[in-house]
Amino acid sequence: MSTVSPEPTPGSVVAHIRAGMPALTARGRRIAQAILDNPLDVIHLTVTDLATATDTSVATVVRFCQDIGLRGFADLKIRLAAETIPPERGLHEDVTADDPPPTILGKVLTSTATAVTAAAATVDPVAFSRAVTLVRDAGQLLCLGVGTSAPLAQDAGYRFRSAGLPAEAPADAHVQHVTARLLRPGAVCLCFSHTGQTRETLGSVGAAREAGATTIAITSFFNSPLTELVDVALVAGSRETDYRMEAITSRIAHIAVLDALYVAVYLADLDRAKAAQQLAADALTDHRI
DSSP: OOOSOOOOOOTTTTHHHHHHGGGOHHHHHHHHHHHHOHHHHHHHHHHHHHHHTOOOHHHHHHHHHHTTOSSSSHHHHHHHHHHHOOOOHOTTOOTTTTTTTTHHHHHEEEEEEEEHHHHHHOOOOHHHHHHHHHHHTSEEOOOOEEEGGGHHHHHHHHHHHTTTTOOOOOOOOOHHHHHHHHHHHHHHEEESSSSOHHHHHHHHHHHHHTTTTTEEESSSSSSSSSHHHSSEEEEESOOOOOOOSSOOOHHHHHHHHHHHHHHHHHHHHHHHHHHHHHHHHHHHHOOOO
């Protein structure tokens, strides 16, 4: 694909794409036209969705974004959102700039409650049951996530270890990747990602698969590079947009799914979990007054 021009200036990505249309290949023009026709819709798509809609590939969409001077598809969506959506809506869909603090509190809590309720409808019960069995029987459990998903991975590693599983959750993305590559068959890699498009997470999950481990994702979108890569996808979707730098309500939905997974795994091997929890409780008494 031909390079259109250097990086677009802030607030000009739509005009930048339109001006560069003649220099694009046929596939590039299809992608560009889809963006120009519905820029607001594109910010709600995953890279896989746009590739399917334009009869191209994920690699072609990413390359298109890079060829117009952007870092990737996420960068495109953030710039499109900045041009088409008021700043306060980029923080939270329901909040307006005129809302007083009590109204903001009510809207955020209501949105969060809705996201958790919606997760019950989007998580496939068959996939969830399979995930419970895989985690219960894991010879080694690697929990990973970066950015706002990192605290969830840390929480998962701690909780499953306290239930007697050989779990770990390296904080550093490079260590996650190396640890994933050193997994063995019978191991499970449990990852967290809102968009399912994070480069570091995809790299680590790919390394885990190469090592022979089974992979599970807790994510927000049915169609993404991550859901195509993992063995089991637990999609806890919310209407939160994925053009933000950080996820808000989706994080709560993912925590709820993690809670359910933890409880189900705990009950699936009660003797092991009780023995481990007693040891954990003994250790915690040293930290309580």
